[in-house]
Structure formats: C-alpha cells, structure tokens
Amino acid sequence: MSFDEMDVESIWMDGEFVEWDEAQIHVLTHGLHYGTGVFEGIRCYDTAKGPAIFRWDEHIERLYDSAKPYDMEIPYDKEELTEATLELIRREGLESCYIRPIAYYGYGMLGLNPSDCDEEVAIAAWPWGAYLGxxxxxxxxxxxxxxxxxxxxxxxxxxxxxxxxxxxxxxxxxxxxxxxxxxxxxxxxxxxxxxxxxxxxxxxxxxxxxxxxxxxxxxxxxxxxxxxxxxxxxxxxxxxxxxxxxxxxxxxxxxxxxxxxxxxxxxxxxxxxxxxxxxxxxxxxxxxxxxxxxxxxxxxxxxxxxxxxxx
Ligand SMILES: Cc1ncc(COP(=O)(O)O)c(C=O)c1O
The missing domain is CATH 3.20.10.10 (D-amino Acid Aminotransferase, subunit A, domain 2)
Incomplete structure (x- = not known):
C-alpha cells in the first residue's frame, strides 16, 4: 500500500504534531545530501492485551547509540520520544503499525562537518503488514x-x-x-x-x-x-x-x-x-x-x- 492510500493524518516533527502533507524539510538539509541521519523501525502489535510496542526500550536505546559516532545530540530525551510516539499512535487510532523515528542533521550549512546544522527529529507511524508478503x-x-x-x-x-x-x-x-x-x-x-x-x-x-x-x-x-x-x-x-x-x-x-x-x-x-x-x-x-x-x-x-x- 502506498502512503497516498493510507489513512494517517499526522506526523510528530520537532516537538509538535503536523499534518502528514506538511511534514516537510528544506532541500538543503544536511541529511538529504550526505545521509547523516539515524533511524529506527519498530512494530506495534495489536496484542490480546491491547496495542503494545515490541521492544521499544531496545529500539530507542539503539537510536541514541546510532547517533553517537556522528556526534549527533538528539535534542529530546527518551521520555519525550516515548510520549510523542504513544500520543501519535493514540491520536491516529492505530492498533498495529510500523513506527519510524528518525533524527538527522538539518538545514544550516553543507560542509561535510555537520556541526553548524541543528539536529531534527521526526516520528511517523502507519499500518504495515508482512514485509515480504x-x-x-x-x-x-x-x-x-x-x-x-x-x-x-x-x-x-x-x-x-x-x-x-x-x-x-x-x-x-x-x-x-x-x-x-x-x-x-x-x-x-x-x-x-x-x-x-x-x-x-x-x-x-x-x-x-x-x-x-x-x-x-x-x-x-x-x-x-x-x-x-x-x-x-x-x-x-x-x-x-x-x-x-x-x-x-x-x-x-x-x-x-x-x-x-x-x-x-x-x-x-x-x-x-x-x-x-x-x-x-x-x-x-x-x-x-x-x-x-x-x-x-x-x-x-x-x-x-x-x-x-x-x-
Ligand atoms: C541491515 C539490517 N540488518 C538487520 C536488521 C534487523 O534488525 P531488527 O531486528 O532490529 O529490525 C535490519 C532492520 O532494521 C537491518 O536494516
């Protein structure tokens, strides 16, 4: 299923929920040019005890660990990203879904050293079935x-x-x-x-x-x-x-x-x-x-x- 066919309305971006179509970045974003972003792929399952995110702690730890070699300071702590994710899933009424947090060097300068670029963060979630069918x-x-x-x-x-x-x-x-x-x-x-x-x-x-x-x-x-x-x-x-x-x-x-x-x-x-x-x-x-x-x-x-x- 393509994104256009999906019924998800918002994405969490740098501290606020924005409309799906408005979740945009500048074309000179550092991460777009040099791949200086880190991300996670996480599943939320519709379990018999209600929707629950599988191994959230391990995934979010890995996100912060991934950022380390690139001197990237993710400007939100684990609790803030956790709350944002839970709120996103609840407001979209998703039961089982795939969650994609991403942190990347944003717009500022295009030298290879990204230290003049702020770190930006987004979290999206959408329904996703079996990957290989x-x-x-x-x-x-x-x-x-x-x-x-x-x-x-x-x-x-x-x-x-x-x-x-x-x-x-x-x-x-x-x-x-x-x-x-x-x-x-x-x-x-x-x-x-x-x-x-x-x-x-x-x-x-x-x-x-x-x-x-x-x-x-x-x-x-x-x-x-x-x-x-x-x-x-x-x-x-x-x-x-x-x-x-x-x-x-x-x-x-x-x-x-x-x-x-x-x-x-x-x-x-x-x-x-x-x-x-x-x-x-x-x-x-x-x-x-x-x-x-x-x-x-x-x-x-x-x-x-x-x-x-x-x-
Ligand atoms: C290259 C690569 N190896 C392995 C995995 C499996 O990792 P995980 O089980 O944490 O999704 C992934 C998926 O994230 C991957 O992209």
Missing part, C-alpha cells in the same frame, strides 16, 4: 547472494542504523529483485555471510542454530536478540558469534531471516539451491510460531518486551 512467512523466499558486499565496520559503524548506509541495502535489493529473487544475502568484506539488506540471518544445522556474530559487519538486530532468546527458551543451542561461509548456506538444513519488518521469514532457496525440503523447515516453524504467539498474545513470560499504548 504473507506467502513468504508461510512458504519461504528465494534469495540470491548479492554481488554487492556489506561495508566493513572498519569503514562505517555497522552497529549504527544510519540513513546513508542503506544505499548498500538498496543496491542489494534492486539487484536481487531484477534477477527474479525476493531478497538478497550480503557477504562481508571477508566474503563470509553478513545479513540481508534489512534482516539478520540464522542457519539451522544438525538441530542447532548459528547466526553471524557482531564482528561480521552486521546490525545488532533486535529481532535477532529476541529470536536467540526464544530459541534458547525452546531448548535449542544458539551459536550467536558464528562465522558462516557462503557454501554453508547451500548445505544448511534450514535458513531464515529475522527483522522488525521481515519478522521470522523462512528462506527456501539460495542461488537456486533448495534449502532443506524447499519450504519452511520444522525448527524455523517452531520459532516462528512462538514469535507470532508472543506478539499476538503478549504472554506473561515475555511481557517485559512490550510497552502498552494505553497506559
């Missing part, structure tokens, strides 16, 4: 290894969610789609598996789970963290510091992506090599089922992962 969640996606490598953490901090760096993900996604695949897997500078353009990756082998470690140039995904905990709670051993070679993908018993947008999406083939039985594998199914049970029901053991919208 409902069929993807059920039957898995066909993916290809991208010819674009993930930038190394010695070049740009990979644990920061920075707007400019997403051009790497855009290239990988465009290439995958134009070659007939649903999504890409990006290798790091060393040629080992990093992640998807907007997802982390898990591999299942001999009943155990492996996911690339943080030094493999990946984003420290919050769904990744959640899935590690879910898998361990289900009794699985998770190797969360793995180095995974390209070839290991082809021979994996199961593969799946995790991410706020992609949730838990099975991968059924890589470069036309069938993974397992070519559909959602049994361990992936168990973890995905548990994940959706948690976000739909907000069970007591995982209640601390949620922030209720109605207080």
């Amino acid at each position: 409902e069929d993807a969640l059920e039957n898995g996606v066909d993916v290809a290894i991208s010819s674009w490598r993930k930038y190394a953490s010695s070049q740009i901090p990979t644990n920061a969610k920075t707007t400019g760096t997403y051009i790497n993900s855009v290239l990988a996604s465009l290439e995958a789609e134009s070659n007939g695949y649903v999504e890409a897997i990006v290798l790091n500078k060393e040629g080992n598996v990093a992640e998807g353009p907007g997802e982390n990756l898990f591999i299942v082998r001999d009943g155990e789970l492996y996911t690339p470690g943080l030094a493999e140039s990946i984003l420290d995904g919050i769904t990744r963290q959640s899935v590690i905990e879910i898998a361990e709670d289900l009794g699985y051993t998770v190797h969360d510091d793995a180095t995974i070679s390209r070839g290991e993908l082809y021979t994996a018993d199961e593969l799946f992506f995790t991410g706020t947008a992609a949730e838990v999406t099975p991968i059924r083939s890589v470069d036309d090599n069938q993974i397992g039985s070519g559909t959602k594998g049994p361990i992936t199914d168990q973890i995905q089922t548990k994940f959706f049970e948690i976000v739909e029901e907000q069970p007591e053991e995982y209640e601390h992962w949620f922030m209720p919208v109605e207080q």
Whole structure:
C-alpha cells in the first residue's frame, strides 16, 4: 500500500504534531545530501492485551547509540520520544503499525562537518503488514547472494542504523529483485555471510542454530536478540558469534531471516539451491510460531518486551 492510500493524518516533527502533507524539510538539509541521519523501525502489535510496542526500550536505546559516532545530540530525551510516539499512535487510532523515528542533521550549512546544522527529529507511524508478503512467512523466499558486499565496520559503524548506509541495502535489493529473487544475502568484506539488506540471518544445522556474530559487519538486530532468546527458551543451542561461509548456506538444513519488518521469514532457496525440503523447515516453524504467539498474545513470560499504548 502506498502512503497516498493510507489513512494517517499526522506526523510528530520537532516537538509538535503536523499534518502528514506538511511534514516537510528544506532541500538543503544536511541529511538529504550526505545521509547523516539515524533511524529506527519498530512494530506495534495489536496484542490480546491491547496495542503494545515490541521492544521499544531496545529500539530507542539503539537510536541514541546510532547517533553517537556522528556526534549527533538528539535534542529530546527518551521520555519525550516515548510520549510523542504513544500520543501519535493514540491520536491516529492505530492498533498495529510500523513506527519510524528518525533524527538527522538539518538545514544550516553543507560542509561535510555537520556541526553548524541543528539536529531534527521526526516520528511517523502507519499500518504495515508482512514485509515480504504473507506467502513468504508461510512458504519461504528465494534469495540470491548479492554481488554487492556489506561495508566493513572498519569503514562505517555497522552497529549504527544510519540513513546513508542503506544505499548498500538498496543496491542489494534492486539487484536481487531484477534477477527474479525476493531478497538478497550480503557477504562481508571477508566474503563470509553478513545479513540481508534489512534482516539478520540464522542457519539451522544438525538441530542447532548459528547466526553471524557482531564482528561480521552486521546490525545488532533486535529481532535477532529476541529470536536467540526464544530459541534458547525452546531448548535449542544458539551459536550467536558464528562465522558462516557462503557454501554453508547451500548445505544448511534450514535458513531464515529475522527483522522488525521481515519478522521470522523462512528462506527456501539460495542461488537456486533448495534449502532443506524447499519450504519452511520444522525448527524455523517452531520459532516462528512462538514469535507470532508472543506478539499476538503478549504472554506473561515475555511481557517485559512490550510497552502498552494505553497506559
Ligand atoms: C541491515 C539490517 N540488518 C538487520 C536488521 C534487523 O534488525 P531488527 O531486528 O532490529 O529490525 C535490519 C532492520 O532494521 C537491518 O536494516
């Protein structure tokens, strides 16, 4: 669904709610030219206990952490951003939605050093279903290894969610789609598996789970963290510091992506090599089922992962 078809009227921008169409910036905004922005993608689920934001604290912490390497002082504290987000969801009457906070260097000067530009902040929210489609969640996606490598953490901090760096993900996604695949897997500078353009990756082998470690140039995904905990709670051993070679993908018993947008999406083939039985594998199914049970029901053991919208 495009934004034009959506029924959301306002966006929080620099301290106030403005009409959706009025949420505009100057064309000489620093962040537009040099990608000097940091952002988050967060889901609010319509749980059995009411609408609740999934892992808000972790996401908002990551937003402030992302700002650090760029000397960006987000001019609102965590409580202010929390209140603004809750108020936005309530006034728009959204039950389940995707939340996009963004902080960026604004209008001031266009030298590379952004210190003459004020930091600006906006928060938008809108309904958003399954990122790769409902069929993807059920039957898995066909993916290809991208010819674009993930930038190394010695070049740009990979644990920061920075707007400019997403051009790497855009290239990988465009290439995958134009070659007939649903999504890409990006290798790091060393040629080992990093992640998807907007997802982390898990591999299942001999009943155990492996996911690339943080030094493999990946984003420290919050769904990744959640899935590690879910898998361990289900009794699985998770190797969360793995180095995974390209070839290991082809021979994996199961593969799946995790991410706020992609949730838990099975991968059924890589470069036309069938993974397992070519559909959602049994361990992936168990973890995905548990994940959706948690976000739909907000069970007591995982209640601390949620922030209720109605207080
Ligand atoms: C490059 C990249 N890796 C991984 C993820 C998954 O992170 P999370 O689970 O926090 O959404 C995302 C999505 O934000 C991403 O953009």
